[in-house]
Amino acid sequence: MEFRDNEAIYLQIAGYVSENIMLGKWAIGEKVPSVRELAVELQVNPNTVVRAYEFLQQRNVIANKRGIGFFATNNSMENIENYRKERFLKQELPEFFRNIYILNISLEEIGKRYQDFKSENY
Amino acid sequence: MIKLNNLNFGYSKKKLLFKNLSLTLSEGHIYGLLGKNGAGKSTLLKNIAGLAFPIDGVCSVKGFMPSQRLPGFLRELFFIPEEMYLPSLTPAQFAKSTGHFYPNFDIGHFNNMLNEFEVPLDSKLNKLSFGQQKKVMIAFGLAANTSLLIMDEPTNGLDIPSKSQFRKIIASALTEHRCIIISTHQVRDLDSLIDSLIVLHRQEIVLNSSLDAISDKLTFTSSAQLNGKKALYTEDGLGGINTIVANTEESYSKVDMELLFNAIITENTSVTDHLK
Numbered sequence: 001m002e003f004r005d006n007e008a009i010y011l012q013i014a015g016y017v018s019e020n021i022m023l024g025k026w027a028i029g030e031k032v033p034s035v036r037e038l039a040v041e042l043q044v045n046p047n048t049v050v051r052a053y054e055f056l057q058q059r060n061v062i063a064n065k066r067g068i069g070f071f072a073t074n075n076s077m078e079n080i081e082n083y084r085k086e087r088f089l090k091q092e093l094p095e096f097f098r099n100i101y102i103l104n105i106s107l108e109e110i111g112k113r114y115q116d117f118k119s120e121n122y
Numbered sequence: 123m124i125k126l127n128n129l130n131f132g133y134s135k136k137k138l139l140f141k142n143l144s145l146t147l148s149e150g151h152i153y154g155l156l157g158k159n160g161a162g163k164s165t166l167l168k169n170i171a172g173l174a175f176p177i178d179g180v181c182s183v184k185g186f187m188p189s190q191r192l193p194g195f196l197r198e199l200f201f202i203p204e205e206m207y208l209p210s211l212t213p214a215q216f217a218k219s220t221g222h223f224y225p226n227f228d229i230g231h232f233n234n235m236l237n238e239f240e241v242p243l244d245s246k247l248n249k250l251s252f253g254q255q256k257k258v259m260i261a262f263g264l265a266a267n268t269s270l271l272i273m274d275e276p277t278n279g280l281d282i283p284s285k286s287q288f289r290k291i292i293a294s295a296l297t298e299h300r301c302i303i304i305s306t307h308q309v310r311d312l313d314s315l316i317d318s319l320i321v322l323h324r325q326e327i328v329l330n331s332s333l334d335a336i337s338d339k340l341t342f343t344s345s346a347q348l349n350g351k352k353a354l355y356t357e358d359g360l361g362g363i364n365t366i367v368a369n370t371e372e373s374y375s376k377v378d379m380e381l382l383f384n385a386i387i388t389e390n391t392s393v394t395d396h397l398k
Contacts, residue, residue: 005376009314036294043289044314045152046296
């Protein structure tokens, strides 16, 4: 896995885990890879994976069953969506606002383009 | 796990290589040791491993004094030097003759790693190429399951697929009870494995800090994104001017270890002062 330079690696790993759950590669109620397995797969320090798993546990995306390992929780998808939304609003949206402010693009134009985009794609 | 306190060392008493050097390392981490050529990286590792003896000061590893070279200490340590002279034995013979000095030696793990590294099991070690020899020692050192593992330039001589194998092996080797020290010039080979950085410069340790703590305090960026902030260090790079600034916005940027190293060794104290 290639890591980007502008986001902490543990968050990128959390994103990778979330994506695998959302894509159904790692099914709800089933075991996700152990810290060691994922560290080896991604060639990263196991401490970084521990931190990613702690982050996901706090958001109830995965849960630890003592002695067995980590599982995707029943409302995993919903919780992933919540934390991703939070991240988008906190990180990507300010960047977007900054750009439309500098480029002097009005919110009306953005709104119109958003409607077009929705009808074209969904 | 490792405690050096006011350590003085020199190969001759007139010319000290380390002066009042202090360093504390703990279990559960992979330390990257950086320093210029001749700064004394290998010598520092040898002091920890009991292969070179300090003139004075404290050097304590797991409660042992390395210079006493007690069996209880030596079986908890494996040192993979940069250059090695291996005997005329096959890997299997070597494991048989040397493995039992390490109570937790795991022969199955040793053979698996050699398979992954594609090292022939029936060739004499001294007839192998430098890279192949290195792989045998890395495999042996990890299979020895010691609580302290020291590697001096381990990725030197490894081919491209072996470097990736090496990273996987190290990722699986770190436990809470193990301390791994890797000295290297090839920081990019080990980028996402090293969690703490030690820099040795001018007879002392000028930095010993986790990468998390460093990225909390410093931002690594290009000068185009400075927004009027004062740079602590700048360097011309391919894509513009590489810059280190104070991290005032709690933003994240990946620690550029090469840039940080250059900043430290140019006697630029603003970066090291900011990290204190």
